[in-house]
Amino acid sequence: MFIKLKSLLYDNEVRAIVFQILAVAVIAYFAYQAFDNMMLNIEQRGIRSGFGFLNDEAGFAVNDNFFLEYSPASTNLQAFYVGIVNTLVVAIAGIFFASIIGLIIGVARLSSNYLIRKIATVYIETFRNIPILLQILFWYSIALNAFPSPKNSINFFDSIFLNSRGLYLPKPIMEGEFYLVLASLVIGIVAYIFIKKHSNKKHDETGVVTNTTPHFLSLVVALPIVAYFAFGAQLEYPALKGFNFRGGLDLSVEFFALGFALSVYTATYIAEAIRSGIESVDNGQKEAAASMGLTQAQSLRLVVLPQALRVAIPPIINQYLNLTKNSSLATAVGYSELVTVFSGTVLNVVGQAIEIIILTMLVYLTISLVISLILNIFNKKMQIKGK
Amino acid sequence: MNKLLKLSAVSLLTIGSFGVHAGIFHADTLKDVQAKGVLTCGVSTGTPGFSSPDASGNWSGIDVDVCRAVAAATLGDAQKVKFVPLTAKERFVALSSGEIDMLSRNTTWTHTRDTSLGLTFAGVNYYDGQGFMVQKSLGVNSVKELDGASFCIQAGTTTELNLADYFRANKMEFKAVTYDTSAQTKGGFEAGRCDALTSDVSQLAGLRSTLKDPSSAVVLGDVISKEPLGPVVRKDDNTWLNIVRWSLNAMIEAEELGVTSATIDNASTSPGIQRLQGKSGKLNESLGLSKDWSRNIIAQVGNYGESFERNIGMSTPIQLPRGVNQLWIKGGILYAPAFR
Numbered sequence: 001m002f003i004k005l006k007s008l009l010y011d012n013e014v015r016a017i018v019f020q021i022l023a024v025a026v027i028a029y030f031a032y033q034a035f036d037n038m039m040l041n042i043e044q045r046g047i048r049s050g051f052g053f054l055n056d057e058a059g060f061a062v063n064d065n066f067f068l069e070y071s072p073a074s075t076n077l078q079a080f081y082v083g084i085v086n087t088l089v090v091a092i093a094g095i096f097f098a099s100i101i102g103l104i105i106g107v108a109r110l111s112s113n114y115l116i117r118k119i120a121t122v123y124i125e126t127f128r129n130i131p132i133l134l135q136i137l138f139w140y141s142i143a144l145n146a147f148p149s150p151k152n153s154i155n156f157f158d159s160i161f162l163n164s165r166g167l168y169l170p171k172p173i174m175e176g177e178f179y180l181v182l183a184s185l186v187i188g189i190v191a192y193i194f195i196k197k198h199s200n201k202k203h204d205e206t207g208v209v210t211n212t213t214p215h216f217l218s219l220v221v222a223l224p225i226v227a228y229f230a231f232g233a234q235l236e237y238p239a240l241k242g243f244n245f246r247g248g249l250d251l252s253v254e255f256f257a258l259g260f261a262l263s264v265y266t267a268t269y270i271a272e273a274i275r276s277g278i279e280s281v282d283n284g285q286k287e288a289a290a291s292m293g294l295t296q297a298q299s300l301r302l303v304v305l306p307q308a309l310r311v312a313i314p315p316i317i318n319q320y321l322n323l324t325k326n327s328s329l330a331t332a333v334g335y336s337e338l339v340t341v342f343s344g345t346v347l348n349v350v351g352q353a354i355e356i357i358i359l360t361m362l363v364y365l366t367i368s369l370v371i372s373l374i375l376n377i378f379n380k381k382m383q384i385k386g387k
Numbered sequence: 388m389n390k391l392l393k394l395s396a397v398s399l400l401t402i403g404s405f406g407v408h409a410g411i412f413h414a415d416t417l418k419d420v421q422a423k424g425v426l427t428c429g430v431s432t433g434t435p436g437f438s439s440p441d442a443s444g445n446w447s448g449i450d451v452d453v454c455r456a457v458a459a460a461t462l463g464d465a466q467k468v469k470f471v472p473l474t475a476k477e478r479f480v481a482l483s484s485g486e487i488d489m490l491s492r493n494t495t496w497t498h499t500r501d502t503s504l505g506l507t508f509a510g511v512n513y514y515d516g517q518g519f520m521v522q523k524s525l526g527v528n529s530v531k532e533l534d535g536a537s538f539c540i541q542a543g544t545t546t547e548l549n550l551a552d553y554f555r556a557n558k559m560e561f562k563a564v565t566y567d568t569s570a571q572t573k574g575g576f577e578a579g580r581c582d583a584l585t586s587d588v589s590q591l592a593g594l595r596s597t598l599k600d601p602s603s604a605v606v607l608g609d610v611i612s613k614e615p616l617g618p619v620v621r622k623d624d625n626t627w628l629n630i631v632r633w634s635l636n637a638m639i640e641a642e643e644l645g646v647t648s649a650t651i652d653n654a655s656t657s658p659g660i661q662r663l664q665g666k667s668g669k670l671n672e673s674l675g676l677s678k679d680w681s682r683n684i685i686a687q688v689g690n691y692g693e694s695f696e697r698n699i700g701m702s703t704p705i706q707l708p709r710g711v712n713q714l715w716i717k718g719g720i721l722y723a724p725a726f727r
Contacts, residue, residue, distance in 0.1 A: 042505070044623065045483065045505030045621065045622050045623050046502075046503075046505050046622055047483070047503065047504060047505035048503040048504075059548045059551055059552070060547040060548055060551050060563070061547075061550070061551050061561065061562070061563040062563070062565075063562060063563055063564050063565060072551035072552075072555060073555070141574075141578070144575070144578035144579070144580055145578060149579050164578070164579055164580065165537065165580060241535060242534060242535040242536070243525075243533070243535050243536040243537065243582045244535055244536065244537055244562060244582075246535065246560075252564075253580070254564075331542070331567050332567060332571075333566075334542075334564055334565045334566045334567070334571070334575075336565065340542065340565065344476050344542045344543060344565075345542055345543060345547060345565065347476065347543070348475065348476055348479070348542070348543035348544070349499070349548065350499075350503075351479055351499070351500065351503060351504040353479075353480050353483075
C-alpha cells in the first residue's frame with residue numbers, strides 16, 4: 001500500500017496535477033485574503049458597501065440621452081443604463097465611419113494616382129501620430145467656434161437645425177401602432193433577402209446580372225417609412241423656445257466631436273490594415289482578373305478585397321476594440337457616456353469606488369468580448385475553406 | 388519534493404500572516420508625515436484665490452493656507468507641503484486610498500460625504516453658496532428667467548445635484564453640460580456652449596476675472612444652496628482630525644484675539660494670547676505636537692483674516708467681501724470653539 005503511494009508520488013502525471021491544484025489554491029487563497037482585507041478596511045473606515053445605491057435617486061441631469069427615459073428623479077441604475085447606451089451609440093457610430101474612411105483611405109494609399117496616394121499617406125501619418133485626446137479637444141473647440149449660436153442656427157426646411165450646441169432632428173414618436181412599422185421593416189428585409197438570393201441564383205445559372213438596388217430602396221427603406229405614416233404616426237419637430245431647441249432628437253456637439261475624432265483616428269489604423277491586406281494578395285490574382293475582362297473596380301470588389309480582408313480582419317478587430325475603449329476619453333469634452341456618468345458623477349455622489357469601478361469594467365469587458373466574438377465568427381467565415 | 392512542499396508551506400504562511408496583519412492597522416498620520424518630513428495635501432487643479440499655482444509653481448489661496456498651517460503645526464515649516472492637484476472626481480478616492488494626508492480643496496461638507504465615505508470634515512474655512520454667471524447680452528436678472536437654458540457645470544460636485552433640485556422644485560427645464568475641470572466649464576461658457584455657468588459664488592468671481600472679457604458676463608444675485616467648504620481627513624485617525632481642526636481654529640482664534648503674523652511674538656499678558664504663543668497651557672500635548680505649534684501657524688501663515696485678505700479679499704482680483712465669513716463678534720458666523 002505504502003509502496004503504491006510512493007510510486008504515485010513519482011508519477012509524472014499525478015505530480016503535474018498536484019502542482020497545478022497547489023498553484024490554483026495559492027492564487028485563490030491570495031485573492032481571498034486581498035478581498036477579505038479590503039472588506040475589513042472598508043468596514044473599519046465606515047465606508048458604505050454593497051449595491052444598494054443602484055436603487056437610490058440619481059439627482060443629477062445628463063446631457064445626452066437617445067432612447068431611454070431619464071430625469072434627475074431616476075435611479076442610479078437608470079443613469080448606468082443611459083451611460084451604457086451612450087457608450088454603445090458613440091462606439092457603433094465610430095466603428096461604422098472609421099470602417100468606411102479606413103477602407104477608402106486604405107485603397108487610396110495604393111492608388112496608381114500620385115496625388116490620391118500622397119493625400120492618403122499624409123492623412124494617415126498626420127492623424128495616426130497625434131494623441132487621440134488632443135484630437136478630441138481639437139475637434140470640439142473647432143465645432144464650438146465654427147457653428148452659429150442657437151438663435152442663428154443653420155436651418156434645413158424648418159425641421160433640421162445645426163448650431164454650436166448640436167444637431168437637432170425630427171424624432172419619430174414611438175407610440176400606438178409602432179410595432180406595425182417594425183413588422184413592415186422585418187417583412188421588407190426578409191423579402192429583399194429572398195430577391196437577392198434569387199438574383200444570385202439567376203447570375204450563377206445564366207450570367208445575367210440583376211441590379212437589386214431599387215428593390216432594396218423600396219422594400220427596406222421606403223416600405224417602413226410609408227407604413228410609418230400610413231399608421232398615423234407623427235414626427236416631433238425641434239423648435240427654438242427661449243434659450244434652446246426643444247423637442248426632436250438632439251445630437252450634442254460633444255457627441256459629434258468625440259465620434260468624429262474617434263472615427264478619423266481609428267480609420268488610419270484600419271487603412272493600414274487594409275493596405276497590408278491588399279498587398280498580401282498575389283499580383284497574379286489581379287492580372288488574372290484583368291485578363292478575364294473585369295474592370296479595375298470589379299477586380300477590387302470581387303477579387304482583391306475578399307482576399308485582402310482575410311489578412312486585415314484580425315488587426316481591424318483590435319482597432320474596433322480600441323475605439324470602444326477610447327470612447328471613455330469623452331470625460332474631456334463632457335459627452336455623457338459610461339465613464340462620465342457612472343464612474344464620474346454617480347461615483348462622486350455615492351462614493352463607492354470599488355463597486356462602481358467593477359461594474360464599469362464589467363461593461364467594457366462584455367462589450368469587448370461581444371465585439372471580438374462577432375468578428376471572430378465573421379473572420380472564420382472569411383477564411384479559405386480547406387478542401 | 389520536500390523542498391517544494393516546504394516552500395509552498397512557507398509561502399502560504401507568509402501570505403496568511405500578511406492577510407491577518409494587514410487587517411489590523413494603526414493609522415498614525417502624524418508619525419507618517421513627520422517621518423516623511425513633508426505634508427501631502429490635496430488641492431484643486433486651479434481655483435483662483437482658493438488653491439492655484441503661479442507661473443513658478445508656488446501654490447497660494449485660502450485652501451492652500453490651511454495645508455500650510457497644518458505643515459507649520461506638525462513640521463514647524465509652512466513650506467514643507469507637497470501639493471497634489473485633484474479634480475472633483477478624484478479627490479475622495481485620493482484621500483481614502485492614502486495618496487494624500489489631507490484634502491483642502493473647496494469641498495462642500497455634506498451628510499453623505501461625512502458619513503458614508505470613511506472621511507470626516509475637520510471644519511469650515513469658507514461659507515459658500517451656489518450662484519450663476521450669465522452672458523450679459525442675454526439680459527437675464529434672475530435664475531427664474533433661465534427656464535430651458537443650458538448650464539456648464541463641473542462633474543462630481545454638489546453643484547450638479549443642487550441645480551437639478553432647484554429646477555425640479557421650480558418646475559423648470561434645463562440642460563446640463565458637464566465638464567471635468569472648472570477651466571473647461573469656463574471654456575464652454577466663453578464659446579457659447581451654455582447660457583450660464585453655475586458654481587460656488589466664490590469661484591464665479593475668480594472665473595469671471597479670468598474671462599477674456601470679464602465685462603461680458605454678470606454674476607446673478609441668486610444663491611440657491613449652502614456650501615460650507617472645509618478640509619477633510621480620513622475617519623480612522625482621530626488625533627490627525629484634531630490637528631487639522633485645531634490648526635484651522637488657531638487661525639480663527641488668532642484673528643479674534645487680534646494677533647497677526649507680525650505681532651504673534653510680541654510679549655503679552657493676555658492668557659489667551661499666551662496659550663496661542665505656546666507660553667502657557669498644554670494644548671500641544673494631546674495633539675502630540677511641540678509647544679510652539681500654534682505660534683508657528685500664526686507666524687508663518689497668519690491669522691484667518693490675513694489669509695482671507697491676501698487671497699480673496701477686496702485688494703485681490705477676486706474681490707470677495709467677508710460677508711458671513713466674518714468673525715461672530717463682527718456679525719459673521721466664524722466661531723472657533725474655546726481655545727483652552
